[in-house]
Amino acid sequence: MTPQPTLLLILLIGAGLALFGLDLLLPLGIANAVLYAGVVFLAALSPSLRVPLFTAAGCSILTIVGAWFGPSIPGVPLWVALSNRTLSLMTIWAPILFLLQRRQTEVLLRRLNESLETRVQARTAEIAAKELALRQTQEELRALTSRLLTVQDEERRRIAHDLHDDINQRLAMLALGLRALEQPELAQPESARATLAQSQEDILLLSEEVRRMAYRFHPSILDDLGLGAALKRLLDDFTHRTRTKTLLVNPPSDTVPPKAIATTIYRIVQECLSNITRHAKATRVEVELFISERELDLTVRDNGVGFEVDAAQHERQGLGLFNLRERALALCGTSRVQSQPGHGTEIHVHLPLSEPPPA
Incomplete structure (x- = not known):
């Protein structure tokens, strides 16, 4: 749970000033910097990165001022005091490095999530488009199947009609013409020749019609x-x-x-x-x-x-x-x-x- 910005600001200022006063009264050395690092961690509760940055900068200033005006430990060389303050500053800024790394990780994760969401949406749209295309293809196939069945039935009726009403009738007429040759009055040579010539012509026409019907099924000329x-x-x-x-x-x-x-x-x-x-x-x-x-x-x-x-x-x-x-x-x-x-x-x-x- 993140505290209210005003309350957090009051806590940060109060804690910083309290530690500064403690630094002016007691020669704590690097121990005081650890407490300042706690203030920086407290500032990290803010959603804005500026708050911990400004807090770390303020704590650094207080550390330097405390080193200048605070009490010194007798017998401690100057370089030791400077080293302590340097370590103090490093301790104060260490949480900032951690926060920066965490924020970068959060940004990277957020971008990855956004990228994943975008890819999921694109994939979902692609799947939806394929499903729509599949449904359209299925509808086309159903329509084509229905049409093919209709055409097939029409073709069968047409063939049956051609066989019954055309070829069958012509065969019947041809049979009657040939049977007529058995009658004595039509058995004369000239009449027989005329009947045979007509029958021959009818057979040729009938053969041509059968050839055309077969050609519609598979044109032999292809082979x-x-x-x-x-x-x-x-x-x-x-x-x-x-x-x-x-x-x-x-x-x-x-x-x-x-x-x-x-x-x-x-x-x-x-x-x-x-x-x-x-x-x-x-x-x-x-x-x-x-x-x-x-x-x-x-x-x-x-x-x-x-x-x-x-x-x-x-x-x-x-x-x-x-x-x-x-x-x-x-x-x-x-x-x-x-x-x-x-x-x-x-x-x-x-x-x-x-x-x-x-x-």
Whole structure:
């Protein structure tokens, strides 16, 4: 418990004057300095360092004055008296050194505590930010999962519809046409030839339709002719369906990307073209593909209406962007979307093809 400043000041002055009077009456030598050191320790109860400093200075002055006016001991050499007073001054100032060391330690501890508190706050904020990012990612994953399930169901219904209402009906009509050849009136050579020619044409069309359905699941041209040819075919089909001009920039390269990377790039371009069809209203699409020994860079650019990237992350369109990002991340790659309303869209994807050599 720290005494009141006024009471402490009265105690210090009273104790100092009492010891000074005792020093003037009795030749105590260094013993009186020990008592002065007690006064300095008493001053250390003040929260301010100035109080013990001024107290030590005052006690030093009283010690010197006491040595000058106080009684001397007969037979004691002068150097002994001076040594006693010097030791007295050292004894008075010894508590000050202790106090200074303690105050420095307190300041250091306070700074360490403040630094620790700052680091704890920073770490807490970092953890909170990571938790928020994790929650956002979980929400995106839930939305993506829901969207994927919906798309999967839609794709199954579409395939079932194509098989039942298109291919199945055409097979049935083909069977009826061939069965008609069994009828005598249609078994004439010319009628049979016409029926067979029509059936042959229907079979070819049916084969082409089945090939297109299989191509949507996995383009065999990727395995047969490579990524560049598959992208060229994809853009040609896109131009044929949408009347949108397309350009493929694909400089020759001796590096053949792995199948997983080639398939991912193909699906990313496919997703981009799908987004362009639904949202961009573009009249021109450019696809740039650069492949080196260690990396692959893809850019898909359109001159469409553009959009606000941050806003799109929270809308349905953001699922397509999330798809692109996750496809790139799955192969340790990165993706970047640049777009502004009225200025088109650019999507950049970078994928590593091999690990860098050790340094």
